Structures are given as structure tokens and as C-alpha cells.
Amino acid sequence: xxxxxxxxxxxxxxxxxxxxxxxxxxxxxxxxxxxxxxxxxxxxxxxxxxxxxxxxxxxxxxxxxxxxxxxxxxxxxxxxxxxxxxxxxxxxxxxxxxxxxxxxxxxxxxxxxxxxxxxxxxxxxxxxxxxxxxxxxxxxxxxxxxxxxxxxxxxxxxxxxxxxxxxxxxxxxxxxxxxxxxxxxxxxxxxxxxxxxxxxxxxxxxxxxxxxxxxxxxxxxxxxxxxxxxxxxxxxxxxxxxxxxxxxxxxxxxxxxxxxxxxxxxxxxxxxxxxxxxxxxxxxxxxxxxxxxxxxxxxxxxxxxxxxxxxxxxxxxxxxxxxxxxxxxxxxxxxxxxxxxxxxxxxxxxxxxxxxxxxxxxxxxxxxxxxxxxxxxxxxxxxxxxxxxxxxxxxxxxxxxxxxxxxxxxxxxxxxxxxxxxxxxxxxxxxxxxxxxxxxxxxxxxxxxxxxxxxxxxxxxxxxxxxxxxxxxxxxxxxxxxxxxxxxxxxxxxxxxxxxxxxxxxxxxxxxxxxxxxxxxxxxxxxxxxxxxxxxxxxxxxxxxxxxxxxxxxxxxxxxxxxxxxxxxxxxxxxxxxxxxxxxxxxxxxxxxxxxxxxxxxxxxxxxxxxxxxxxxxxxxxxxxxxxxxxxxxxxxxxxxxxxxxxxxxxxxxxxxxxxxxxxxxxxxxxxxxxxxxxxxxxxxxxxxxxxxxxxxxxxxxxxxxxxxxxxxxxxxx
Ligand SMILES: Nc1nc2c(c(=O)[nH]1)N[C@H]1C(S)=C(S)[C@@H](COP(=O)(O)OP(=O)(O)OC[C@H]3O[C@@H](n4cnc5c(=O)[nH]c(N)nc54)[C@H](O)[C@@H]3O)O[C@H]1N2
Ligand SMILES: Nc1nc2c(c(=O)[nH]1)N[C@H]1C(S)=C(S)[C@@H](COP(=O)(O)OP(=O)(O)OC[C@H]3O[C@@H](n4cnc5c(=O)[nH]c(N)nc54)[C@H](O)[C@@H]3O)O[C@H]1N2
Ligand code: SF4
Ligand SMILES: [Mo]
Numbered sequence: 001x002x003x004x005x006x007x008x009x010x011x012x013x014x015x016x017x018x019x020x021x022x023x024x025x026x027x028x029x030x031x032x033x034x035x036x037x038x039x040x041x042x043x044x045x046x047x048x049x050x051x052x053x054x055x056x057x058x059x060x061x062x063x064x065x066x067x068x069x070x071x072x073x074x075x076x077x078x079x080x081x082x083x084x085x086x087x088x089x090x091x092x093x094x095x096x097x098x099x100x101x102x103x104x105x106x107x108x109x110x111x112x113x114x115x116x117x118x119x120x121x122x123x124x125x126x127x128x129x130x131x132x133x134x135x136x137x138x139x140x141x142x143x144x145x146x147x148x149x150x151x152x153x154x155x156x157x158x159x160x161x162x163x164x165x166x167x168x169x170x171x172x173x174x175x176x177x178x179x180x181x182x183x184x185x186x187x188x189x190x191x192x193x194x195x196x197x198x199x200x201x202x203x204x205x206x207x208x209x210x211x212x213x214x215x216x217x218x219x220x221x222x223x224x225x226x227x228x229x230x231x232x233x234x235x236x237x238x239x240x241x242x243x244x245x246x247x248x249x250x251x252x253x254x255x256x257x258x259x260x261x262x263x264x265x266x267x268x269x270x271x272x273x274x275x276x277x278x279x280x281x282x283x284x285x286x287x288x289x290x291x292x293x294x295x296x297x298x299x300x301x302x303x304x305x306x307x308x309x310x311x312x313x314x315x316x317x318x319x320x321x322x323x324x325x326x327x328x329x330x331x332x333x334x335x336x337x338x339x340x341x342x343x344x345x346x347x348x349x350x351x352x353x354x355x356x357x358x359x360x361x362x363x364x365x366x367x368x369x370x371x372x373x374x375x376x377x378x379x380x381x382x383x384x385x386x387x388x389x390x391x392x393x394x395x396x397x398x399x400x401x402x403x404x405x406x407x408x409x410x411x412x413x414x415x416x417x418x419x420x421x422x423x424x425x426x427x428x429x430x431x432x433x434x435x436x437x438x439x440x441x442x443x444x445x446x447x448x449x450x451x452x453x454x455x456x457x458x459x460x461x462x463x464x465x466x467x468x469x470x471x472x473x474x475x476x477x478x479x480x481x482x483x484x485x486x487x488x489x490x491x492x493x494x495x496x497x498x499x500x501x502x503x504x505x506x507x508x509x510x511x512x513x514x515x516x517x518x519x520x521x522x523x524x525x526x527x528x529x530x531x532x533x534x535x536x537x538x539x540x541x542x543x544x545x546x547x548x549x550x551x552x553x554x555x556x557x558x559x560x561x562x563x564x565x566x567x568x569x570x571x572x573x574x575x576x577x578x579x580x581x582x583x584x585x586x587x588x589x590x591x592x593x594x595x596x597x598x599x600x601x602x603x604x605x606x607x608x609x610x611x612x613x614x615x616x617x618x619x620x621x622x623x624x625x626x627x628x629x630x631x632x633x634x635x636x637x638x639x640x641x642x643x644x645x646x647x648x649x650x651x652x653x654x655x656x657x658x659x660x661x662x663x664x665x666x667x668x669x670x671x672x673x674x675x676x677x678x679x680x681x682x683x684x685x686x687x688x689x690x691x692x693x694x695x696x697x698x699x700x701x702x703x704x705x706x707x708x709x710x711x712x713x714x715x716x717x718x
Pocket of ligand 4: 106133137
């Protein structure tokens with residue numbers, strides 16, 4: 001049989017690494033980095049090789065499953081889709097549209113078919129009850145973009161390859177490979193900042209892999225970033241170092257911002273942040289004086305009580321130092337398929353607080369409720385109670401706060417259906433599981449992450465293998481469910497049938513073809529104009545380079561009169577909450593605060609069934625500083641009990657001087673010891689779930705995002 005090499009983009013995380021896969025017939029011989037990919041230049045991480053493992057995993061589901069009293073049985077696709085649609089329709093008929101809810105997880109955004117066709121399913125469901133991983137992740141950053149730039153997806157990205165000063169808050173790209181900053185081979189790119197004479201500073205309660213490779217590490221106390229950021233801006237104003245630069249005339253609210261940060265002098269925030277006032281002032285000075293600089297905050301600053309404020313102030317710091325939309329600062333990518341413009345065209349610039357959730361009164365964001373309140377909505381009787389759930393590529397039992405409570409709540413649903421490749425901690429509650437074909441069996445075009453990349457590039461990858469006979473892609477499942485649901489609930493409709501037939505013919509690749517042709521690098525309708533088309537991309541299997549990021553404001557702003565709102569009222573008002581907290585809440589009473597972490601060989605909750613990623617030493621350990629350990633007479637390797645308001649887990653302790661005292665860390669995505677899953681490898685090395693400790697009542701009240709950072713816990717020998 002002939003050997004061939006297939007080139008594609010790894011879809012597992014945000015880095016978009018190019019991979020070269022050697023195959024012989026149906027067999028994968030090797031997976032390596034693609035040296036000719038202009039963006040990743042050969043870089044990959046250990047997870048890339050696990051693409052083969054997931055593809056071949058005997059536990060990966062290939063046919064629909066139905067849960068019966070006697071166990072799980074395989075059913076045909078037609079039967080499974082009919083049943084799913086009929087039961088969802090029946091719940092909606094009996095209890096109203098909002099009684100059926102949907103939760104969409106992280107892999108959706110790594111799959112252009114899912115991104116595009118989930119829109120169709122959402123429309124067909126017609127339910128105002130929606131959830132996604134957004135509210136345990138980047139929601140605060142989307143909110144800041146919506147309020148400041150007028151579009152939830154117009155997210156500023158660090159111009160990593162040209163900056164002179166990178167300030168990282170609450171991100172660990174050396175483990176996560178970068179997030180809302182697609183930068184394959186990020187370690188080299190960070191190193192290059194330092195070799196060209198620039199600086200990297202990391203603000204993190206733990207001396208992470210990234211912090212250890214930086215010029216400076218500031219071990220902040222959990223949840224205190226808002227105070228540090230406000231103090232940095234305060235110091236810049238006080239020392240007259242504020243220079244907005246080119247965008248000054250198009251920016252509103254500079255004076256309001258100056259007033260708003262007045263109470264946050266470095267001296268006033270020192271105790272709360274755990275950082276010296278002098279160090280904060282020096283940081284402000286250096287950041288302001290650097291030829292170019294960029295502040296970058298990620299999950300660690302989003303998933304906290306002041307996540308909305310911190311995300312805003314990260315942007316504000318870039319604006320007041322003249323670093324927004326300039327080379328080396330925070331810039332806006334121009335992808336070949338411009339999802340920002342597309343979202344605008346389909347009415348999805350975003351909106352906020354157009355309603356409040358039924359049980360806890362939390363704000364909606366772009367049509368979704370915070371997942372921290374999903375269990376409330378399932379458990380609380382009354383009109384609008386959630387009675388059925390559709391999960392699409394999500395594992396909220398392990399990824400949402402107080403997952404154990406959600407786990408119990410899912411068991412009470414009248415009906416649940418999951419579009420997923422595994423029977424795991426969440427999908428074991430489903431009555432039906434609909435498994436799509438996996439990544440290597442589909443084409444790939446990164447609709448989302450090209451728009452978040454530190455360089456403009458484009459790449460299309462065809463499917464490596466054809467899907468198994470009869471198998472469905474995610475987009476096909478979504479489309480068919482949408483069609484059957486409407487038919488079961490509302491009867492046949494010719495216009496809708498025609499629209500769906502059109503979309504079915506087009507498919508996700510057909511839509512991408514149009515987006516690229518009519519995108520910023522495409523020829524549009526001009527017949528012989530040179531420009532990027534999907535056809536041309538298909539001839540470039542390694543991808544094409546479209547150059548560095550370019551300034552694009554104010555043209556691309558979506559605000560009224562295309563002006564930047566540096567001081568949106570909602571955020572300025574919320575700063576008062578931070579001030580009250582600063583002046584009233586005493587911290588440092590000797591208690592412990594829990595934070596999370598990621599490691600290179602995990603991918604959220606779902607890749608622990610790959611032997612090669614979980615072998616070796618136990619990684620699901622509790623990290624604790626030597627002082628905290630000795631005070632409690634605890635030593636490395638011993639099992640300890642960690643208890644929070646909502647739960648308790650038992651785990652091995654790892655004493656580490658990388659932790660600041662008062663803070664302990666547990667990785668997220670573990671906890672595979674639950675009964676009823678079909679994950680042979682993962683359940684043998686189960687670990688414990690961080691989210692059996694995190695508290696669903698802890699949210700950022702402004703945005704509704706989960707506040708994972710700084711959960712009060714006790715640690716005792718068991
Ligand atoms: N405490 C704490 N909790 C966290 C975080 C944290 O830092 N700390 N991080 C949060 C973040 S950033 C995120 S994004 C969320 C993630 O939260 P989720 O998205 O809920 O969880 P994942 O672990 O990504 O689960 C993905 C699911 O999709 C399935 N899957 C994988 N590939 C495919 C596919 O191609 N098609 C389909 N249909 N299914 C597929 C997997 O089997 C799995 O069930 O977790 C959040 N939870
Ligand atoms: N290997 C691997 N890669 C991944 C993932 C994965 O699970 N594994 N998940 C992917 C996903 S879905 C996402 S969203 C990205 C996330 O990408 P990152 O944001 O880089 O994720 P983390 O590595 O969790 O980094 C968060 C950091 O915040 C710190 N932190 C916690 N609390 C605070 C705080 O209050 N203040 C500050 N300043 N720091 C704090 C933590 O110690 C941690 O180092 O990674 C993606 N890539
Ligand atoms: S860094 Fe991300 S994209 Fe690159 S190989 Fe690893 S998992 Fe795949
Ligand atoms: Mo995420």
C-alpha cells in the first residue's frame with residue numbers, strides 16, 4: 001500500500017499548528033509538525049500525536065446510543081434523530097419553548113461545521129434558554145469588547161512578534177499554547193521578545209512555566225487583578241504618562257476613567273494585591289515608556305469576581321499608553337473569512353443584560369445565561385423550568401462550577417440528548433447520544449482562531465479519511481435535528497425546507513468559500529481579479545501567509561460614530577463594587593484560596609482517555625507552598641482532603657515553592673471516577689474534579705461569568 005503525507009491544521013487547541021500526517025491506507029504511521037506551515041513552522045505539542053489516539057480510540061462512539069433500563073444499545077441514525085426531535089418537541093409542546101435548553105462546549109469553536117450549523121439548530125429550537133462554555137471562560141473579554149468597541153468578537157490580540165513589552169495577567173501560554181492569542185510555538189515567540197531586548201512580565205499567583213521563563217513574576221493574590229490594573233492606570237495619570245496617541249480624537253471617556261481610578265493608588269491596593277506599591281509604580285512607568293507594549297489577560301483574570309472589570313482595564317491600559325491598534329500593541333486580525341463582519345451581518349454583534357435569569361436574576365449575554373445557574377434552572381419548579389437538555393460538544397459536569405450539583409440535576413431531566421464523541425461524565429445522563437465523525441474525518445477551516453491570531457494567515461485542510469459509512473458530521477446532525485424538530489413541532493413548511501436544502505448543498509465548506517471570496521483578501525465579484533479564494537487555498541496545503549496585523553481603527557469599530565468608549569457606564573459603575581470590596585473585605589486571615597491550572601498534556605476534560613497523554617506520574621495534585629504545608633504539618637505525596645462550601649475531594653499533595661502562600665492549585669478537567677461512563681483509560685487514572693470544589697454561587701455579578709479563582713478552601717490530612 002502506498003504511503004502518503006497529509007497536511008492539516010491541528011484542531012485541538014487554539015494554536016492552529018500545522019501537522020504532517022504520514023498514512024498508509026487507513027493506518028496513521030506518524031504525526032509530526034509541518035515545517036512548511038508558514039505560521040507554525042513545525043511546532044506541535046504532545047497532543048497532536050493524540051489525534052491518532054482519539055481517532056482510533058475503541059471507546060470513541062461511532063453509532064448513536066440509547067440508554068435503556070438494561071443498559072446502552074446502539075440504534076440507527078434515522079431512528080435516533082427522529083426520537084431526539086420528537087421528544088424535544090414534546091417537551092416544548094407541553095411546557096413551552098424555553099423548557100428545552102442547550103449547552104454548547106468548547107470543541108464547537110474548533111469545528112467550522114458546528115460553528116455555522118449550530119446557528120440553525122438554535123433557531124429551530126427557538127428557546128431563550130441557552131448556555132455555553134463562554135460563561136466559564138472569555139465572556140468578560142467579549143463584554144469589554146462589546147461595550148468599548150461595539151462588537152463582542154472584535155477582540156484585541158497581542159502583536160506578539162513585534163512587541164517590546166508583554167504584560168501577561170492570568171494566562172499560562174507555555175501550558176495552554178495561548179488563548180485569544182493564536183500563536184503556534186508561543187514559547188519561541190516569547191523568547192524572541194527577550195532576545196530583541198524587550199521584556200515579559202507575568203502576573204499570576206503561581207510561578208507558572210510562563211512566569212519562570214519571563215523577566216519578572218508578580219505573584220498577585222487571586223482575584224486582585226482589578227486593583228493592580230486600576231493602580232497602574234492611576235499611576236500613569238498621576239505621573240502624566242497617559243498618551244492615547246493616534247486614536248485620541250476618536251476616544252471618549254478619558255477623564256471619566258481618570259476619575260474612576262483615583263481611589264486606587266498603588267499604596268491603596270498593595271495589601272490586597274500582595275504586591276509592593278513601588279513595584280506597581282515601576283511597572284506602570286516601564287510599560288508606559290516602552291516603545292511598544294501590550295497587556296494581555298486571559299482565563300485567570302476572566303474567571304474571577306471582577307472579571308468584567310479586569311478585562312476592561314486590560315484594554316484601557318493598552319489605550320491610555322497608545323498601544324491599541326498599533327504594531328507591537330493590541331491589534332485586530334483581518335482573517336480571510338471575516339467572522340466579525342459575518343456575525344454583524346447575521347445580527348450578532350452581541351448584547352448584554354436584555355433580561356435576567358429566572359431563578360437568580362443573572363444577566364443574559366448575547367442570548368445566553370451563565371452556566372453557573374443551569375442547575376438552579378433545572379431544579380427550581382415553576383413556569384420556565386428547564387426539563388430537557390441538548391448538549392453539543394460539552395462536558396459541564398466537569399467544566400461548570402459545582403459540577404457535582406449539576407451532575408445530580410442532569411439525572412432529574414425528562415429528556416437529554418448529547419451530540420458527543422464519548423460517553424463521559426455528562427453524556428452518561430443522556431437518553432440518546434449522537435456521535436459525529438471525528439476531526440480527521442472532516443475538512444477543517446479555522447473560522448474562529450484565524451480571527452484571534454497574532455498574524456494573518458489562512459489554511460484549508462481536506463478530510464484525511466472519509467467518514468465511516470453512514471456516519472454523520474456535527475453539521476449534518478445539527479441540520480437534521482433542526483429539520484426534524486420543526487417538522488415534529490410545527491409541521492412542514494416549504495420555505496424552511498428550501499432554505500435547509502440550500503444549506504445542505506452548500507455545506508460548511510461552501511459557506512467558507514463564500515466568506516473567503518467576499519472577505520477582506522478575496523476578489524469579491526470581480527471575475528479576473530487576483531485574490532484569495534477557497535480554490536487557491538486548496539492548492540496550498542501548508543497554508544498561506546497574509547502578513548502581520550495592520551492598524552484598522554477607527555474603521556472597524558461598531559460603536560456609534562465609530563468611537564472607542566474608554567469608560568462605559570456599566571463598567572465605571574461596577575468599579576464602585578471593587579472599591580467597596582477594597583475598603584471593607586479583610587483578606588489574609590490565614591485561610592487558603594484555590595485556583596486552577598492547565599497542563600500541556602490535558603485538553604480541558606476530554607483527552608484523558610489517551611494513554612500516551614496520561615501515563616507517567618500523577619498530575620492531578622494539589623500544589624501548596626512550603627509555608628502553608630509546614631504550618632499544617634503536611635508533606636509532599638500525602639493524601640489530603642480539600643473542602644469548600646460545596647464539596648470535598650481527596651487528592652495527593654505536592655508541596656511547591658512556585659505557589660504563593662495562601663493559595664493552592666488543582667488542575668481542571670479531571671474527575672473521571674464517576675460510574676456509568678465508558679472511558680477505560682481515563683477512569684483508571686481518574687483524578688478529582690476541581691469543579692466539585694468551585695462554587696456556583698461565586699460569579700462576577702456584573703457579567704455572570706463563573707468566579708473560579710480564589711475559592712476559599714480548607715486542607716487537612718485525611
Ligand atoms: N475550575 C475551572 N473550570 C473550568 C476552567 C478552568 O480554568 N477552571 N476552564 C473553563 C474553560 S476555559 C472551558 S472552555 C470549559 C470547557 O468546558 P466544556 O466545553 O464543557 O468541556 P470540554 O472538556 O471541552 O468537553 C468537550 C466535550 O466535547 C466532546 N467532543 C470533543 N470533540 C468533539 C467533536 O468534534 N464533536 C462533538 N460533538 N463533541 C466533541 C468531548 O467528548 C467532551 O464531552 O471549561 C471551563 N471550566
Ligand atoms: N494544554 C492545554 N491547553 C489548553 C487547554 C487545556 O485544558 N490544556 N484549554 C484551552 C482553553 S479552553 C483555554 S480557555 C485556554 C486558556 O488559556 P490560559 O488562560 O493561558 O489558561 P491557564 O493555563 O489556565 O492560565 C490561567 C492562569 O491564571 C492563573 N490565575 C488564576 N487565578 C488568577 C488570578 O486571580 N489572577 C491572575 N493574574 N492569575 C490567576 C493561573 O495560575 C493560571 O496560570 O487554554 C486552551 N489550551
Ligand atoms: S499546541 Fe494545540 S494546535 Fe498545536 S499541536 Fe498542540 S494541541 Fe494541536
Ligand atoms: Mo476555554
